[in-house]
Amino acid sequence: MRVPQHIVDLRREELRSLIRRDGFLPVVEICRRLGVSEATARRDLAAVEADGHITRTYGGALADYNSSFDSVDERSGRARSAKARIARKAVAQIPRTGTIFLDAGTTIQAVARALTRRRDFAGLAVVTNSLSAATVLGGVAGLELHVLGGQFLNRQAALMGARAVSALGDWKFDAAFLAGEGMDAAGITNSHDHIAAFQQALLPHATRAYFCLDATKLGRATPHRAAAWSQVSALITDASAKALAENSIVLPAAKLLRA
Amino acid sequence: MRVPQHIVDLRREELRSLIRRDGFLPVVEICRRLGVSEATARRDLAAVEADGHITRTYGGALADYNSSFDSVDERSGRARSAKARIARKAVAQIPRTGTIFLDAGTTIQAVARALTRRRDFAGLAVVTNSLSAATVLGGVAGLELHVLGGQFLNRQAALMGARAVSALGDWKFDAAFLAGEGMDAAGITNSHDHIAAFQQALLPHATRAYFCLDATKLGRATPHRAAAWSQVSALITDASAKALAENSIVLPAAKLLRA
DNA sequence: TTTTATATGATTGACCCCAATCATATAAAT
DNA sequence: ATTTATATGATTGGGGTCAATCATATAAAA
Numbered sequence: 266m267r268v269p270q271h272i273v274d275l276r277r278e279e280l281r282s283l284i285r286r287d288g289f290l291p292v293v294e295i296c297r298r299l300g301v302s303e304a305t306a307r308r309d310l311a312a313v314e315a316d317g318h319i320t321r322t323y324g325g326a327l328a329d330y331n332s333s334f335d336s337v338d339e340r341s342g343r344a345r346s347a348k349a350r351i352a353r354k355a356v357a358q359i360p361r362t363g364t365i366f367l368d369a370g371t372t373i374q375a376v377a378r379a380l381t382r383r384r385d386f387a388g389l390a391v392v393t394n395s396l397s398a399a400t401v402l403g404g405v406a407g408l409e410l411h412v413l414g415g416q417f418l419n420r421q422a423a424l425m426g427a428r429a430v431s432a433l434g435d436w437k438f439d440a441a442f443l444a445g446e447g448m449d450a451a452g453i454t455n456s457h458d459h460i461a462a463f464q465q466a467l468l469p470h471a472t473r474a475y476f477c478l479d480a481t482k483l484g485r486a487t488p489h490r491a492a493a494w495s496q497v498s499a500l501i502t503d504a505s506a507k508a509l510a511e512n513s514i515v516l517p518a519a520k521l522l523r524a
Numbered sequence: 525m526r527v528p529q530h531i532v533d534l535r536r537e538e539l540r541s542l543i544r545r546d547g548f549l550p551v552v553e554i555c556r557r558l559g560v561s562e563a564t565a566r567r568d569l570a571a572v573e574a575d576g577h578i579t580r581t582y583g584g585a586l587a588d589y590n591s592s593f594d595s596v597d598e599r600s601g602r603a604r605s606a607k608a609r610i611a612r613k614a615v616a617q618i619p620r621t622g623t624i625f626l627d628a629g630t631t632i633q634a635v636a637r638a639l640t641r642r643r644d645f646a647g648l649a650v651v652t653n654s655l656s657a658a659t660v661l662g663g664v665a666g667l668e669l670h671v672l673g674g675q676f677l678n679r680q681a682a683l684m685g686a687r688a689v690s691a692l693g694d695w696k697f698d699a700a701f702l703a704g705e706g707m708d709a710a711g712i713t714n715s716h717d718h719i720a721a722f723q724q725a726l727l728p729h730a731t732r733a734y735f736c737l738d739a740t741k742l743g744r745a746t747p748h749r750a751a752a753w754s755q756v757s758a759l760i761t762d763a764s765a766k767a768l769a770e771n772s773i774v775l776p777a778a779k780l781l782r783a
Numbered sequence: 784t785t786t787t788a789t790a791t792g793a794t795t796g797a798c799c800c801c802a803a804t805c806a807t808a809t810a811a812a813t
Numbered sequence: 814a815t816t817t818a819t820a821t822g823a824t825t826g827g828g829g830t831c832a833a834t835c836a837t838a839t840a841a842a843a
Contacts, residue, residue, distance in 0.1 A: 282640075282665075286660055288659070320548075322581070323550065325581060327548050396659065403676055411676065412655075412676055412683050414683075416669065417670065422662060428670065432673045432691065
């Protein structure tokens with residue numbers, strides 16, 4: 266029996282919220298709470314997962330920013346993803362001691378994950394405004410972890426806004442690892458005003474600023490400019506120099522780290 | 525073939541760390557990464573779960589602070605736990621609009637979860653230093669959520685320290701909901717210096733301060749004093765007035781909210 | 784009103800997860 | 814050195830999970 270579209274959409278929104286609330290939700294539980302059959306629960310799950318921020322697991326579903334889910338790649342035996350390769354390259358730039366900053370975004374989350382593979386963390390401090398990165402690094406023994414305060418942005422699971430900017434205070438970072446949504450001849454762009462503004466505010470605090478963007482971001486135009494190439498210490502990307510040149514991005518060798 | 529005890533312990537520690545790092549780990553993945561059979565992986569999983577902070581799910585395991593796992597109670601049809609009842613009572617004290625503060629701790633996390641059951645969040649702002657609370661409330665549409673910055677404390681998944689104190693800035697809370705580790709005739713105590721110091725710093729920012737402690741905290745002595753009864757607007761607890769009196773805690777009716 | 788599209792629940796077969804059991808090898812105890 | 818205890822992997826039966834298929838009822842379109 267067919268059901269009105271708006272009812273379906275409401276129920277799926279409810280499902281999204283339930284998963285988010287509980288962190289993990291078994292399928293049977295979804296059926297019970299939504300009052301639907303397993304078949305419908307699975308269909309809803311598939312729809313919600315397609316919209317992002319939710320990952321299905323055997324027997325249930327998981328709110329995305331709880332889980333880094335590197336495993337999906339590794340398990341399927343696929344080649345290490347572009348993001349993972351970028352992350353390894355980025356971690357190679359992280360000094361053994363000192364203070365670094367990690368931005369929000371899945372690419373930087375991959376950096377955080379790769380960083381956990383190190384052995385000794387004595388003397389290293391990490392500052393972040395990403396709850397995902399904080400979650401990943403929170404369990405690492407010996408690492409000093411700080412989170413910048415700010416207003417919580419739902420989509421990015423990050424802390425932004427004026428309070429985040431002022432929380433930068435007198436922090437001084439030996440290196441900052443930042444994400445972007447697009448890159449063009451002029452520099453890095455981001456999709457949200459809040460993010461771009463925060464990144465702009467952050468740059469003066471960082472001795473070196475590394476932007477980590479995979480090749481899919483090439484030529485993509487997003488509205489808010491985050492940084493000019495002159496402000497970038499190096500771009501860490503899997504895109505070839507040729508592909509970059511085709512998008513009018515020409516960087517000196519010292520500013521391009523190929524992953 | 526038997527294996528030395530310290531090897532086993534090391535491997536289980538590794539498993540704990542892996543789960544914590546990934547948030548969620550399927551059993552097959554555990555086998556691969558630990559290089560053991562499924563049987564051993566499950567045995568390790570059982571051991572690690574017994575030590576706490578890890579919850580098993582169908583097909584894998586979950587880091588605890590990712591998941592509130594209310595469902596366990598509800599599904600098994602058990603009576604609502606003391607924490608959940610305290611949480612409901614606490615939510616009843618939260619105004620429809622205004623600004624409130626939520627502390628770290630599992631009891632307050634229950635408050636956050638209970639709060640999500642509300643319908644309309646327009647005009648309500650929540651400030652917290654708890655990553656768990658932020659995770660739970662992050663997905664709630666219409667709610668304005670802020671996280672205080674600070675140093676990340678592993679055990680509490682909370683942000684504390686001098687930077688957290690200064691992040692309080694000029695915030696003014698209509699109500700603050702705080703947790704404690706113990707209570708005695710003099711007031712509330714906490715186990716960590718950082719936490720007690722932060723709570724002391726917070727109190728002047730709150731018009732009303734509600735402490736939420738279940739009955740197991742009665743008479744328990746922990747080293748750091750967080751608040752005197754004179755600073756407490758009300759105690760929300762499941763302990764009976766008689767039990768409180770037996771521990772030399774006598775509060776005027778207006779200061780005691782029984783859950 | 785008639786037609787079309789689709790949301791739903793039931794069913795089914797394949798696959799996966801799990802606890803229990805057992806034999807074995809080897810660490811710990813004596 | 815001998816005995817005991819236990820960590821391990823293989824196996825197995827039971828049950829849970831999943832995707833695909835199908836009939837049906839009803840919303841949406843014509």
